[in-house]
Amino acid sequence: MKGRIGLRITSSILFLFSFILFLSGCILQRRSMHTLEHYYDTMPLPETHPLAIEKKRRKTQAENPTPSSESKSYNHGGGIQRILSTSQRQRGAQDLRWEQRQQQLEMELQREMERYKTVGYVQLVDDFTTVCSAVLMFNDLDRLRSKASRILIYPESWDMQLEISESQQKEAQKILATQEKTLNNKRKQKNTKKTSKKKKNKKEDTTKLSDEEATNPLDPPPLPHQISADKSQQYHTARRLLHLARIKHSAILLPMPDDTVNPLVMLNMTDYKRLIYLRSPAVIMKNMDEMLLHSPVATVSAPRDSSGGLSSNFxxxxxxxxxxxxxxxxxxxxxxxxxxxxxxxxxxxxxxAMILPRWPHDVFTSDFFNSPVESNGNRASNWKPSKVLKEAYYIFFDAGKKIKNGEWEKVPQPWKLKSLEEDVAPKCQMVQETGNGEERLDCTARDVWRTLYDGYRQRRMEVCGLDLEA
Incomplete structure (x- = not known):
């Protein structure tokens, strides 16, 4: 018992001394801080020093106290009002920087659009039946996201009477964009919803009726009745397709005297810095905007044709x-x-002229019939039609194939061929494998040719609304 009492007394004494030491430490620390503050208050500092700026601010605030009790409460104990105002200034600076960045982006976008307006792709048509081929070229440019201008030149003797104001054109383009967006949304909904066939058929019929009743912005301006009655069906089709090129593909329609509808008329189109003419019917495989903007300056640039002269296709x-x-x-x-x-x-x-490489700039469909052949009669192993298709900028449907003795045989154009199964496609050829020397039958050229022909037929129907003419 006596031992426990002694332990308690000892513990109490230790606790008391510890508490006294703690209090003395706190007092000493406060006095030291007070001494330091007094020293810094009396010490002379440069005006640009942060402590000097803070002392000046406190002195000004003490001499001109704000009458608002709310402000006083904010200023008390750590400068909450100052922190809030600093935060507001930072937010304001961020908003200003964001607005400046947006303005800068808009200016850059505007400059880029102006730059693309100075270059363009040109199509020429001198026959009603060739208008669809030109429109398909513009459709390819849309697919490739080209930003350059599109110019379609046709004979002014056609008297198409397609004049509309700029506001009417923009309104038609706006309606078209809305209709396409609505149709795309409906297609997505039909693909995702799991409904019965009867309900699907009813919905499809309703969509068709609403589309027919809606205004079609792709309809050209109406002709006077007496003129319309005198024109052929081909005239009306060409007129519809020209209007389609302007509204859907933002093409500039340029009627010219009949004797000037020629690619070399581009030499006189000085509103543009550079233009590319691509002969149709063809498929544009790559976006050539960068070539238009950054190619070395030359009056004429073209690849060579098979005879060694300059090609008039590109x-x-x-x-x-x-x-x-x-x-x-x-x-x-x-x-x-x-x-x-x-x-x-x-x-x-x-x-x-600046000479461009024939491949990949000016590829023909007949090239897929005429692959290089080695001395043993087999096709050269380095000839790869799939690689040619991948690297090509432009593929022209030249409606021909070379046969024996350098003679040529006509091949129907895609829209004049009844079936792709007809015996006009490139033949499969034996090719020697590199390494093991084994031979195998390769049908890549035939498959690529059929892909080009089938794709063109489908696009002609979808874009121009024209069926086969076989």
């Missing part, structure tokens, strides 16, 4: 004042025949 032109007049003086008139046009281009620009 022409990139830098318009210049007086260049077309120079060409006219050289020849007197420009041939509308593409064979004659190629000879003319080669004659005038053979030494000054």
């Amino acid at each position: 022409l990139m032109v830098t318009p210049e004042h007086g260049e077309l007049e120079y060409v006219m003086k050289q020849e007197g008139a420009i041939s509308k025949d593409f064979g004659g046009l190629g000879k003319l281009v080669d004659k005038i620009y053979a030494t000054t």
